[in-house]
Amino acid sequence: MPGCAHCGRPLDIIANQVGRRDVCPGCGEDVRSCRNCRHFDPGVAKECKEPLAEVPKDKDGANFCELFQIGEGGLHEKESRDALLSAAEALFRKK
Secondary structure, three states: OOEOOOOOOEOOOOOOOOOOOOEOOOOOOEOOOHHHEOOEOOOOHHHEOOOOOOOOOOOOOOOOOOOOOEOOOOOOOHHHHHHHHHHHHHHHOOO
């Protein structure tokens, strides 16, 4: 079952019917975003497994990607990435 990549809430979506303005009822984040796409992968170039995709800079916002397919849910490490960036900034901060 598809789920929100931002909060993890299950989404009642049938056959990839996701509009650009659809939002998660749990957290209000855009559903048609890179983080909710099955092609999203933070470990690959441009964070997208689709080589022909024109990847937007904002992975959290709604987009017009024609290759969008709703993912199977689960959180995509947004919190972990933010925590790592904060830790790196703290490590290299001038004293």
